[in-house]
Amino acid sequence: MAEWFSALTYFEKFYWVIAGISSTIFVFVLITTFLVGDADGVDGDVDAEIESDTGIGFQFFTFKNLVAFFTIFSWAGISCMDAGYGKGVTILVSTIAGLIMMFIMGALIYYINKLVSSGTLKLENAIGNVGEVYLTIGANRSKIGKVHVNIQGALRELDALADSEETLKTGTVVEVKEITGTGILIVQPLNQ
Numbered sequence: 001m002a003e004w005f006s007a008l009t010y011f012e013k014f015y016w017v018i019a020g021i022s023s024t025i026f027v028f029v030l031i032t033t034f035l036v037g038d039a040d041g042v043d044g045d046v047d048a049e050i051e052s053d054t055g056i057g058f059q060f061f062t063f064k065n066l067v068a069f070f071t072i073f074s075w076a077g078i079s080c081m082d083a084g085y086g087k088g089v090t091i092l093v094s095t096i097a098g099l100i101m102m103f104i105m106g107a108l109i110y111y112i113n114k115l116v117s118s119g120t121l122k123l124e125n126a127i128g129n130v131g132e133v134y135l136t137i138g139a140n141r142s143k144i145g146k147v148h149v150n151i152q153g154a155l156r157e158l159d160a161l162a163d164s165e166e167t168l169k170t171g172t173v174v175e176v177k178e179i180t181g182t183g184i185l186i187v188q189p190l191n192q
Contacts, residue, residue: 011087012078015094019074026071029064062109065102073098123183126151126158126176130190137161137168137187147174147187160185 008016077094085093129149134157137145141161145168148157161184162168163177174187 011090012081015074015077015081015090018070019078022067022070022074025067029067062106064109065105068105069098069102072101121151121156123151123158123179123185126156126185127178129176131174131176131187133160133168133170133172133174133187136170139165139167141186143167144184147176147185149176149185158185159183160187162187164188 005013005016073094076097077090080090080093126149129151131147131149133145134148135146137143137160139162141163144159144161146157147160148155163186168174168189173190175190176185176187178186180186
């Protein structure tokens with residue numbers, strides 16, 4: 001093995017050293033991703049908890065992308081040298097292959113992150129929805145009751161007040177008109 005490596009040119013040694021190091025790191029990252037999962041912050045992805053956050057944007061320069069770049073770069077270069085291409089073509093092909101891999105990895109992570117749902121209930125999504133009174137609601141916001149409303153694909157039981165002149169009894173169909181600052185739904189009978 002030592003004789004084979006010492007017989008290589010400096011150009012070939014450069015590609016083989018990068019291939020060895022990057023492939024080792026790639027395998028380690030791959031195994032830890034499957035065993036441990038993808039932890040935020042480990043690969044440079046930063047996602048702050050912001051209410052209007054739409055997720056992580058497309059990220060080209062991350063640790064995983066760089067590992068993928070150098071792995072594909074080095075093996076594409078070794079393949080070019082084995083095929084008999086010159087140094088210029090080898091560098092060009094390996095660089096393009098590495099950049100394509102970085103782009104693919106960035107796009108993959110971007111689209112996977114877009115699939116993630118935060119699971120946060122946004123009461124604003126209840127406005128305009130129809131529900132049913134579960135516990136009696138007092139007239140003119142005099143007594144808090146409860147309603148069942150379908151929000152974000154799930155039936156929720158939430159506190160509610162009524163803006164109507166009449167008490168809303170159990171089973172009354174209501175529509176959500178607004179939400180107070182404390183998260184209580186303001187409802188009115190659907191026939192109004």
